[in-house]
Amino acid sequence: GQNIDQPTEMTATEGAIVQINCTYQTSGFNGLFWYQQHAGEAPTFLSYNVLDGLEEKGRFSSFLSRSKGYSYLLLKELQMKDSASYLCAVKDSNYQLIWGAGTKLIIKP
Amino acid sequence: GAVVSQHPSRVICKSGTSVKIECRSLDFQATTMFWYRQFPKQSLMLMATSNEGSKATYEQGVEKDKFLINHASLTLSTLTVTSAHPEDSSFYICSARAGREVEPQHFGDGTRLSIL
Numbered sequence: 343g344q345n346i347d348q349p350t351e352m353t354a355t356e357g358a359i360v361q362i363n364c365t366y367q368t369s370g371f372n373g374l375f376w377y378q379q380h381a382g383e384a385p386t387f388l389s390y391n392v393l394d395g396l397e398e399k400g401r402f403s404s405f406l407s408r409s410k411g412y413s414y415l416l417l418k419e420l421q422m423k424d425s426a427s428y429l430c431a432v433k434d435s436n437y438q439l440i441w442g443a444g445t446k447l448i449i450k451p
Numbered sequence: 452g453a454v455v456s457q458h459p460s461r462v463i464c465k466s467g468t469s470v471k472i473e474c475r476s477l478d479f480q481a482t483t484m485f486w487y488r489q490f491p492k493q494s495l496m497l498m499a500t501s502n503e504g505s506k507a508t509y510e511q512g513v514e515k516d517k518f519l520i521n522h523a524s525l526t527l528s529t530l531t532v533t534s535a536h537p538e539d540s541s542f543y544i545c546s547a548r549a550g551r552e553v554e555p556q557h558f559g560d561g562t563r564l565s566i567l
Contacts, residue, residue, distance in 0.1 A: 373553050384457075384544045384558040385495070392553065429495070437552035439485075443494040 344368045346442035348430050353448045354420055362415045362428050362445045370435020376404050376415045377429040379444065385429055388415070417447075425449045454478050455547050457559025465567055466537060472530045472562045474545030480525035481547035485556060486518070489542045501528055535566045 346366045354360040366374070373392040377385035391397055391406035391413060403416040415428055427444040434440055454477040462470050474484060486498045499515075501507040501522035509515045517539075519531040528547075532539055542563050546556035 375555055377558075382542075382563075384561040387453075387555045387557060390555055433553065439497070439556065441495050441497075 344434060344440050346430055346432060346440055348428075348442045348445045350443070351446045351448065353450060354417075356420055356422060356449055356451050358420050359416065359418050360420060360447065362417075362430075362447065364413045364415070364430035364442060366411050366413070366430070366432045366440070366442075368432050368434045368440055371408060372433040372435065372437055374404075374406055374413050375431045375433075375439070376402075376413075377431065378426050379429060380426045388428075420449050422449050422451070453549070453557040455481075455545065455557050455559040457545050457562055459562060460560060461563045461565075463565045463567065464535065467534055468566075470532045470535055470564060472532075472543055472545070472564075474528045474530070474547065474559050476526045476547040476549070476557075479547075479549045481528075481549055482525065483548045483552075484522055484528040485546045485548070486520060486528075486530050487544045487546065489544060489561075491542075495544070498530075532564065535564070537566045540564055540566045 348364045376388040379385040389404040396405045401418045406413045427446045429444045430442040432440050456475045458473045484501050487495045498513045499507045499509045501520050503522050503525050507520035522528040544561040546558045548554050548556050
């Protein structure tokens with residue numbers, strides 16, 4: 343079966359750095375996406391990785407290793423507004439998007 | 452760019468009512484639109500995928516006669532929840548994708564549906 347694993351919840355301190363990991367087992371791979379979802383709101387697109395390596399976008403970076411079936415989202419200089427759920431999703435060989443359950447990130451002052 | 456508008460944002464209605472939710476891509480043509488449902492503290496659940504001008508593809512377990520989807524143009528898809536009951540209360544979210552299948556999905560703001 344297809345599976346995406348990410349931690350259920352993480353806690354970090356304002357101003358610090360946090361890394362949210364995602365491992366996947368899917369039938370084929372056509373890209374990995376990270377989305378941010380604040381409570382009661384719809385997800386917003388953060389990043390897309392299809393090749394191995396690091397993609398940097400401001401305070402957020404996303405890394406992919408296809409051979410390991412692994413990705414992480416790195417958030418720097420954490421702000422209180424970064425408190426949200428972070429969803430990892432992978433497109434399989436049929437371009438169907440497989441969603442992880444999300445990681446709830448709690449930022450403490 | 453890539454703005455998706457979803458309306459209404461919140462609906463409260465009586466059991467047995469039919470509710471229509473609209474999803475519009477404002478600044479791009481959405482060849483494919485997706486409808487999701489999300490229960491509290493749970494992940495997104497894909498309900499159906501619709502391509503402009505063709506019938507929607509429903510996920511297993513989703514009743515197509517209860518959740519009517521119409522994708523009449525490249526910028527508009529609608530979801531109608533027919534004869535809604537309290538168990539249909541949920542957060543419904545649409546997303547749209549332009550062009551190629553590798554493109555990301557962009558989400559509307561969601562509709563919180565409460566059936567009394």
